[in-house]
Amino acid sequence: MKKKFNFAFFDEGSKREIRRSILKAIAIPGYQVPFASREMPVARGWGTGGIQLTLSCIGQKDVVKVIDQGSDESVNAISIKKLITDTTDVEITTSTTDATIIQSRHRVPEEELNENQIIVLQVPTPEPLRDYEPSETKTKILHGEKEYTGAKLLLFEQIMKYNTMATGADHPVEVNNRYVMAPSPIPKFDNPKLNESKATILLGAGREKKIYAVPPYTKVISLDFEDVPFEVENFKGKSCSHCGASHVYLDEIIDQESGSVSYQCNDTSYCLKRRNGEIQ
């Protein structure tokens, strides 16, 4: 019972169905389009939303980059790349600028993307109001009525408790002056990169069965207050111990023997290019 799979795993009918949902998502920036999320050979929560977007858009000429936590070498990125190459044979790259489709978990690359690129973000929890309202029926109504007090309230409570907005990753954004959207668990550091992005941003939540998108050149504003403005993670005075970059998202590395702390670029492809002198 040996069986070969279709190009890009899915049957063509499934791909077309998913692409229709993507088109709807692009037409209504930030709106979560429900779609019939397929069961994948990868576990739910391990990027199945992103994989479905990638596999339904991919063509033979595409060049794909997959990163997980900023790294092309991370175990799950390797695993996803293997699934993509096993079923499509397309070219794989680690270079951000060479890729036509970039699938990413938890990061937007440091190098600026261009109009010919699609970035696919893997989303665990697409609903920005979920912490405030557990019911899907109710959050759908709140979005319909543009009733986003809940999202602001969550931030306000943090300010009351901690004197600052204590969100880690997944700080909510407002897209195109309309929908409040979960940008997926990218650090706040990456939120500004979504604003007026030249590349198409697709977000896929496989388990929650939602697709949403930010089309190129769309306004994306991180939620904040006049007196407590949005701030990204602060790495002031720190720089990458390999390439010396200082205006990037850094990983904290603790030396096992001495216990001393150093920093490295989280975006490994960016760091490598700097060390090779390909970019400044």
Next chain:
Amino acid sequence: MAYVAVRGGQKAIEKSIERLKYKRLEKKKSIKTEDIEASFRLLIDQVLSESSLYSRELAAIALKQAEGSVEEAVFLLRAYRSTLPRKYYSRNAESSSMFVERRISAAFKDIPKGQILGASFDYTHRLVDFELKDETDEDARKFFRKIESKFKKEESEIEQFPKVVDYLKSEGLIAKIDNDDTEPRDTTKETLKFPASRSERLQILQRGMSQAVIGLGYASLRGYGAVHPTVAELRVGQLPITIENPNNPTSEEDSYSIGSIEITEVESLVPVTKLLKDGSHEINFEIGYGVTLGQNETKAIAMSILDQCLERKDEGFATSDEEFVLYHVDSIEATGFISHLKLPHYVTFQAKLNSARKVKGNSDEKEI
């Protein structure tokens, strides 16, 4: 170096997969999938139901590959299912056309055409049978030779039975319910939206994790939902499946038979108190429905309880909350999301750490 450990990379994955195969074959034995099919009938039934893919052969291969883990086997089959084009929907199958192998009613001692115990663990004592340790294929054949002539005769007697619920309806004990011929929605092709239709609910419960469905059904029975049903009929048997003849789609006679599937079907009676216009109360019975691929009796009964809970929507009970029940019983979703916690989270954790440090800095200032 910690960094390398987190990156892992290609080599580590390859070695890990090799190690997995090593573990599977460590004892230098490889079970034949036909042996799995032959010996683990009910395990296969559970996998069929949860993966909603009716193929005993594929289920046996998946179980072999998954080293007997139901969660993994279901995962394999569901993923495989995504690659199959959906060519046809079957015609409606009436369960009264089922060839019944087992059929019991807890509501009545005498039901038309009688009760059939069939194959069941219900009245066995759960004492470990140590003799099975040495049972051989020859023993199996011997047993069969002894019993075969009798068995053959019984098998030829398998037939179709009227449904207990129909009898109750004809007696006027349950209100006549009009046929609901709304086209069922296919939850594998459309996203679940709320309020869900009954067809969607039943599909999701059918493919739900057996233990999760049983757990929630039990919660309702015990007190969180207070549905205490009586099983009007539980039946297990082969249900013939047909598809339309494209040249004559409306004709039942002209339709094509594509085989039969084994299902378990449960109809439970749940007493409900109805307030009449004159202020007095009347007790009525409503029906909870459960159906599964294969013989999964406890699951099917629990499903009939949950069907009734979700139909009635008692406020205040989680088991009556559609989103609570339907979102959390699926194996792929539950096991996937929980296992994703094994993935590295250092970017998000760094972001959280950054916030925590910032907050800490703030609170230090406040203390002064």
